[in-house]
Amino acid sequence: GFAKVDNHRELRNGFAEVIYCAGKTPTQVQGIVQVMRRDGASILGTRASKELFKSVRAIAPEAVYYEDARCIVIDPKKKKQEEPLIAVVCAGTSDIPVAEEAAVTAETFGYPVDRIYDVGVAGLHRLLGEMPRLRQADVVIVIAGMEGALVSVVGGLVDRPVIAVPTSVGYGTSFHGITALLAMLNSCASGVTVVNIDNGFGAAYSACLMLKMNERRINH
Amino acid sequence: GFAKVDNHRELRNGFAEVIYCAGKTPTQVQGIVQVMRRDGASILGTRASKELFKSVRAIAPEAVYYEDARCIVIDPKKKKQEEPLIAVVCAGTSDIPVAEEAAVTAETFGYPVDRIYDVGVAGLHRLLGEMPRLRQADVVIVIAGMEGALVSVVGGLVDRPVIAVPTSVGYGTSFHGITALLAMLNSCASGVTVVNIDNGFGAAYSACLMLKMNERRINH
Amino acid sequence: GFAKVDNHRELRNGFAEVIYCAGKTPTQVQGIVQVMRRDGASILGTRASKELFKSVRAIAPEAVYYEDARCIVIDPKKKKQEEPLIAVVCAGTSDIPVAEEAAVTAETFGYPVDRIYDVGVAGLHRLLGEMPRLRQADVVIVIAGMEGALVSVVGGLVDRPVIAVPTSVGYGTSFHGITALLAMLNSCASGVTVVNIDNGFGAAYSACLMLKMNERRINH
Amino acid sequence: GFAKVDNHRELRNGFAEVIYCAGKTPTQVQGIVQVMRRDGASILGTRASKELFKSVRAIAPEAVYYEDARCIVIDPKKKKQEEPLIAVVCAGTSDIPVAEEAAVTAETFGYPVDRIYDVGVAGLHRLLGEMPRLRQADVVIVIAGMEGALVSVVGGLVDRPVIAVPTSVGYGTSFHGITALLAMLNSCASGVTVVNIDNGFGAAYSACLMLKMNERRINH
Amino acid sequence: GFAKVDNHRELRNGFAEVIYCAGKTPTQVQGIVQVMRRDGASILGTRASKELFKSVRAIAPEAVYYEDARCIVIDPKKKKQEEPLIAVVCAGTSDIPVAEEAAVTAETFGYPVDRIYDVGVAGLHRLLGEMPRLRQADVVIVIAGMEGALVSVVGGLVDRPVIAVPTSVGYGTSFHGITALLAMLNSCASGVTVVNIDNGFGAAYSACLMLKMNERRINH
Amino acid sequence: GFAKVDNHRELRNGFAEVIYCAGKTPTQVQGIVQVMRRDGASILGTRASKELFKSVRAIAPEAVYYEDARCIVIDPKKKKQEEPLIAVVCAGTSDIPVAEEAAVTAETFGYPVDRIYDVGVAGLHRLLGEMPRLRQADVVIVIAGMEGALVSVVGGLVDRPVIAVPTSVGYGTSFHGITALLAMLNSCASGVTVVNIDNGFGAAYSACLMLKMNERRINH
Amino acid sequence: GFAKVDNHRELRNGFAEVIYCAGKTPTQVQGIVQVMRRDGASILGTRASKELFKSVRAIAPEAVYYEDARCIVIDPKKKKQEEPLIAVVCAGTSDIPVAEEAAVTAETFGYPVDRIYDVGVAGLHRLLGEMPRLRQADVVIVIAGMEGALVSVVGGLVDRPVIAVPTSVGYGTSFHGITALLAMLNSCASGVTVVNIDNGFGAAYSACLMLKMNERRINH
Amino acid sequence: GFAKVDNHRELRNGFAEVIYCAGKTPTQVQGIVQVMRRDGASILGTRASKELFKSVRAIAPEAVYYEDARCIVIDPKKKKQEEPLIAVVCAGTSDIPVAEEAAVTAETFGYPVDRIYDVGVAGLHRLLGEMPRLRQADVVIVIAGMEGALVSVVGGLVDRPVIAVPTSVGYGTSFHGITALLAMLNSCASGVTVVNIDNGFGAAYSACLMLKMNERRINH
Numbered sequence A, B, C, D, E, F, G, H: 001g002f003a004k005v006d007n008h009r010e011l012r013n014g015f016a017e018v019i020y021c022a023g024k025t026p027t028q029v030q031g032i033v034q035v036m037r038r039d040g041a042s043i044l045g046t047r048a049s050k051e052l053f054k055s056v057r058a059i060a061p062e063a064v065y066y067e068d069a070r071c072i073v074i075d076p077k078k079k080k081q082e083e084p085l086i087a088v089v090c091a092g093t094s095d096i097p098v099a100e101e102a103a104v105t106a107e108t109f110g111y112p113v114d115r116i117y118d119v120g121v122a123g124l125h126r127l128l129g130e131m132p133r134l135r136q137a138d139v140v141i142v143i144a145g146m147e148g149a150l151v152s153v154v155g156g157l158v159d160r161p162v163i164a165v166p167t168s169v170g171y172g173t174s175f176h177g178i179t180a181l182l183a184m185l186n187s188c189a190s191g192v193t194v195v196n197i198d199n200g201f202g203a204a205y206s207a208c209l210m211l212k213m214n215e216r217r218i219n220h
């Protein structure tokens, strides 16, 4: 009785049900999973430790764990063809957990992802070398910590919606992601919108909504 | 010679050229307009005072001024049919200038806009009464100052991408829009991305990129 | 001799004596409890760990521990009838510890509580479905983390005093409750007052003072 | 058509309609006043300049202006008897405008006010000398800038709900009221709730809701 | 060779040598103590854990440890008569460690201390009951966390220099002492100066300099 | 009737009555001056514009205006001999208004002042050249903006109480004095206490209390 | 007598004397100029209005005013040959005043400057097109507001010391240059050091010291 | 495949390859080291724990660990003669880890270092006693926590580029290095540039670029 599961969601948008696992006990998560499965929903659990995954698998043996992403996935949508495509771009290896949270979320919701990692602007040739892949994307998620300059450079190079995710990577005046967040909000490139620090999930959710709106219009 | 006009933009994305007029002298803006017109570009000038508009009109008589939006528009794209549709939603009358900056930007770029103003959550019936219009939208821009709660409520009610614009409306601890910004970044509704304080232009630019990506895919 | 127990309080307002246990040693708390019990006071200990409770029970066997609320209660007022009623409303399951601190405080001081939990605005139907219960309340305590939008929505729906408690739930720019606090201070709904982050006790104390003022006037 | 007047309010809570005049043009305020008067509502306009008042008086000759409070009042509730009583307490002469906004609001809503001004804690005898008046109050609004210590002292001396209003009075690290706000949120006295900086209106609104809830219960 | 011991200090001001032990290894502190003792200096070590004390006692058996104060003292000045007198006043039991750092520092430097603890303003009678002791003091050190109101009340009641020490006691918006610090800097009482958060040592050092200046002038 | 003049002060501490003129109307200040003069008090008005001074002189012809200090003085204590001496030290010419507020305050309260101006640490020889004067002082007030390093250097060179006053001089990250304030609170020199930004008055008041305490002890 | 002119400087480093004119009266600046000219120094006045310049020219007819830079120059060093070379790079036209302060300072101190303006990263081709000029520089000063990403891109492309100057250009969360400053301090490119917001002078001063150190070693 | 090693760097600037080890797993670091060694690069690993070093030594037996500096070095450049010289100056013993990170970096890149430690301004004679060594330096790195005043004093005494490194040493309002950072950005001494908190590596990198630019010009 502790949580009111919102089982309208999948009906409305066709995405999986999502459980934000941080700060929930194994018992609480198990309870929510059980209610959701009864409704036949596919399920995504974010911010989940490996221990939590084990409790979930005990009651839902088909559950899969993505370690870098810290995500539990139950019965995801089957991956679509090559298109529409979400590029997930990140600056450094420390940003990969956030990038993977975004990528796994998008894939669970049924959209293919192109991972373009470790292309920070300090060595610009790395990013420029990936321009052909970047240009294939319909939506671009850019993930960076420290000063977040990658967002402005990517935003200037592509004509697609850019969703920026600041990460808490850095030290001293990186202020656990605040500097990257502020830089992204003030990007001199147009077409950039921003989500909370380390919120890979939220970026992917928004990207998928953009593509789904798109589909609705095509099918219309 | 003071500014390097970036005349690649319209080629790339088919949008008008944009001049951010704040802090530029009339002479600087006139110079930029002249170069752009030579290339036949349609032009949007934001953050423009009425005085600045007069200097622009002196050299470009077809220029139009939108007072609430503080925008100058030259030769906009002809408005398309009813679809795809951007809803611009705002909480109070003080948010209207930012809302109009967004609306005029989107219309100048060729997308129709539905303005749903003064529907702040303190009187929830006002927003709920507009649900039919909200449901027609392909993308929703939500504009609010103070505590920005409108974003979370709208985000929970629609299944479309929501772009949130915090405004500098409020006093004391509204901190000129920081409180609204933080609230929007922490929205409990999924599918919300955020732009800088008072950045109606940026929200509309991103909304149009989402719809244009859509068109490309339809034409594809 | 380390603490000057303020034994004027129950005389003045008829509430239990309160011990803020955070940062006090078991010996210190035992000492305070002993002095208070000598005066026959009922006692509420907040922010108490289970370990601390055990030390207290050793000298006061009638002590009861409320785990979620982290409260120790000794000899509370007997619960009154159905009225006057305090509604304790919270947004998500992570806010429950703060909500319980408020609820247990109010009950210890002798007022009945209606717990309306997990009704965050991302799924507005959950809150709207509880309107009948909300309308019964004489005072409403609203508890939320993240962007705290629930406060504005509740504040717009009821005509009762609303006491808002920001919680430290969230991550990144939730800044351990600062975002929720700022949002609540800037609520566009009138009739909202705010207490410190996670201060469920303080909200309930104020609610009880409002109801007691009421009683005095009735008896007058 | 620029504003959606919320004419449900007076029906619901019996208070006057309120217009927040800051940032509204004379024409906008006149328009709102005309709609409200058509419904026979009593009206309170806050943050109104003398110039704005003149525009309002032109269309509503019965309007009255309170200069210190910067409030316009049209057709207020007739003042009740001596009870229930709101004490408005302030620390220094610079806090008087905020105190008057609170006092005029409460009086417009029909509740009597006892003004206890210039009793800051630097000369404690001034406050202690007013204890008899303070003890008569049913609700106490305490208004202070700088370090806001008056709130804690009053909160320790009375057994009534205390609503604290930080003011932007001070310089340097007073940070336009942030220091007072933080001090009030951390008051060591129980029973204190807080509103936004300089928000005398909001404090009075909440105080009146407390007293009205009270009346409902008496009449019940 | 790692530290340049400043052995001019005792010559200049007659106080003990001081070692700030936080972040120094036992070996480093032992080394510094050995050099200082060679010069016959009396020594005060602040922010010292019990473990660190044991290493010091191993090479300086006359060393004494003050647990609450977390201070090591070697060969302090003999305590003078009753005068001049430093009052160390604190608001709550959680402030005692900082108060003791101040008291032990002053006593080590040769000045008598009157400890007036647990007299926070929420129960004003506790402070007013100690006025006779407060009036005896030549300098008053006031130590408080949370909203720090005690400083303004004491400052208004005495005609002596008041040194305010904010402590990191509190939660939420107490911001680990920042709120108390800001409140103290903005005290409406004249004659208050402030030191860093939790800096009991610094407050006592300044108090002793005031009294020593005094002595010089008497002996002059 | 707007202000409660605190006429206990001069009795208690023998200093002049002080009026903080900022934000008070000429009529308010005149009223306060008239009450105070009736009691024969000497008066210091700080933060007073030249215009305000003219209103005061109209009713108190003996009033004198100190332009740099922005102070009005009526009937000051006669200056004492050469001792005890307050040194007022400042870093740059822009700090002089704050330095003069301190100096005029001290002189009005009856203590002689040695002004040592424009000795910022960027040219250390300027400060070192004034060591003989610095060593004469009983209390040292150090006034600096920007990074406030002068405080630490002076604090290391003298064995007297140092009162540090941060000024709002600087730009960008000087944050109107916050940087200087923080630097002073963290001074590595012992014996430094701090007052609010630009608070020359408060520093002098505290310095005078230190010297008066001294006198009391001498006369004792 | 108000200012201690530091006439050691030119002797020591061979640069012009510098007057920071902000907040100095015309009389003060004239006085300082007169003392300096007596010593035959070349003089640079920064943050000087055109009005101030006129007062200076009245007593020093050879003075020249640089309007964009807001600098007064008297008798600058004669410009050297093409080397060593300082590149001054800026992102947008609004950054030009700060860029010019840097350029004029460097030229006054005797070093040639290559101005590379309006090459912000939103249109990366503009910067890449200037690589040949950038590669000629011995030191690079990069000036940008908003998110300051230009610094990281330049830092990654050159092997020279980069001095970053954040400007107060932007709005909302640009926080008058704080965002750019933080971004620059956290640049993922190595070899970047940072100065205060809008401090073009300081950047150029440091650049010249680097080149002068260089010369000393060559002549050695 | 997780990281794109940037093997252009040593070619371009002749420095060692650098690995920022914080937050990388031993496997990741081993992988990067292996790729780099294949190219024959010399390698510097910063922010490396002793455990991480052991994993590296397992695959690169010639690796050396500098414990204070927390650096791993493989095949450094051979140390040059006495010149050009970098002075690394620090205020207290707690700053030594950051100072050592700077010193080891510079030495690894081939430049000699003079370590001048524990010369904080509270005892100015310590710094003044080292002036002869300071005057030998070509570039000076100054490292300090707390209020960072050492930077301004050194900057005023030398005519060389000063690179300031704030450290996170201190407590309370030192805010983990922010106070020192702000102080350094606002230094009244010219010729100071600043890097991120605790960024000894970055300071040394910039110092080496200055000296290398120098060499290029000599060889030119």
Ligand SMILES: Nc1ncnc2c1ncn2[C@@H]1O[C@H](COP(=O)(O)O)[C@@H](O)[C@H]1O
Residues within 6 Å of the ligand: A018, A019, A020, A021, A046, A047, A199, A200, A201, A202, B188, B189, B190, C092, C093
């Ligand atoms: N990593 C995440 N960051 C932010 N929001 C999330 C995250 N994961 C899930 N959510 C949101 O949290 C909601 C579920 O919260 P709950 O009901 O507490 O499990 C989902 O509907 C999402 O909107």
Ligand SMILES: Nc1ncnc2c1ncn2[C@@H]1O[C@H](COP(=O)(O)O)[C@@H](O)[C@H]1O
Residues within 6 Å of the ligand: B092, B093, C188, C189, C190, D018, D019, D020, D021, D046, D047, D199, D200, D201, D202
């Ligand atoms: N001084 C004030 N401070 C804060 N809120 C106010 C104030 N005056 C009015 N309000 C609120 O603003 C609402 C009216 O806003 P508006 O519709 O913009 O005129 C009222 O219902 C009040 O809740």
Ligand SMILES: Nc1ncnc2c1ncn2[C@@H]1O[C@H](COP(=O)(O)O)[C@@H](O)[C@H]1O
Residues within 6 Å of the ligand: E018, E019, E020, E021, E046, E047, E199, E200, E201, E202, F188, F189, F190, H092, H093
């Ligand atoms: N608790 C403390 N807080 C602030 N400063 C202290 C403290 N204890 C000692 N100090 C100062 O630190 C100096 C010694 O520092 P150190 O040389 O690092 O041991 C002393 O001279 C004091 O000025």
Ligand SMILES: Nc1ncnc2c1ncn2[C@@H]1O[C@H](COP(=O)(O)O)[C@@H](O)[C@H]1O
Residues within 6 Å of the ligand: F092, F093, G018, G019, G020, G021, G046, G047, G199, G201, G202, H188, H189, H190
């Ligand atoms: N624009 C500037 N920004 C920062 N510091 C400056 C500037 N112009 C001059 N200065 C510094 O200010 C000193 C002169 O200050 P003053 O003695 O007040 O004129 C010079 O030596 C420079 O170090």
Ligand SMILES: [Mg+2]
Residues within 6 Å of the ligand: A154, A155, A156, A157, A158, A159, A160, A189, A190, A191
């Ligand atoms: Mg783009």
Ligand SMILES: [Mg+2]
Residues within 6 Å of the ligand: B154, B155, B156, B157, B158, B159, B160, B189, B190, B191
């Ligand atoms: Mg939604």
Ligand SMILES: [Mg+2]
Residues within 6 Å of the ligand: C154, C155, C156, C157, C158, C159, C160, C189, C190, C191
């Ligand atoms: Mg309501």
Ligand SMILES: [Mg+2]
Residues within 6 Å of the ligand: D154, D155, D156, D157, D158, D159, D160, D189, D190, D191
């Ligand atoms: Mg009370």
Ligand SMILES: [Mg+2]
Residues within 6 Å of the ligand: E154, E155, E156, E157, E158, E159, E160, E189, E190, E191
């Ligand atoms: Mg006093």
Ligand SMILES: [Mg+2]
Residues within 6 Å of the ligand: F154, F155, F156, F157, F158, F159, F160, F189, F190, F191
């Ligand atoms: Mg000293």
Ligand SMILES: [Mg+2]
Residues within 6 Å of the ligand: G154, G155, G156, G157, G158, G159, G160, G189, G190, G191
């Ligand atoms: Mg580089």
Ligand SMILES: [Mg+2]
Residues within 6 Å of the ligand: H154, H155, H156, H157, H158, H159, H160, H189, H190, H191
């Ligand atoms: Mg220098």
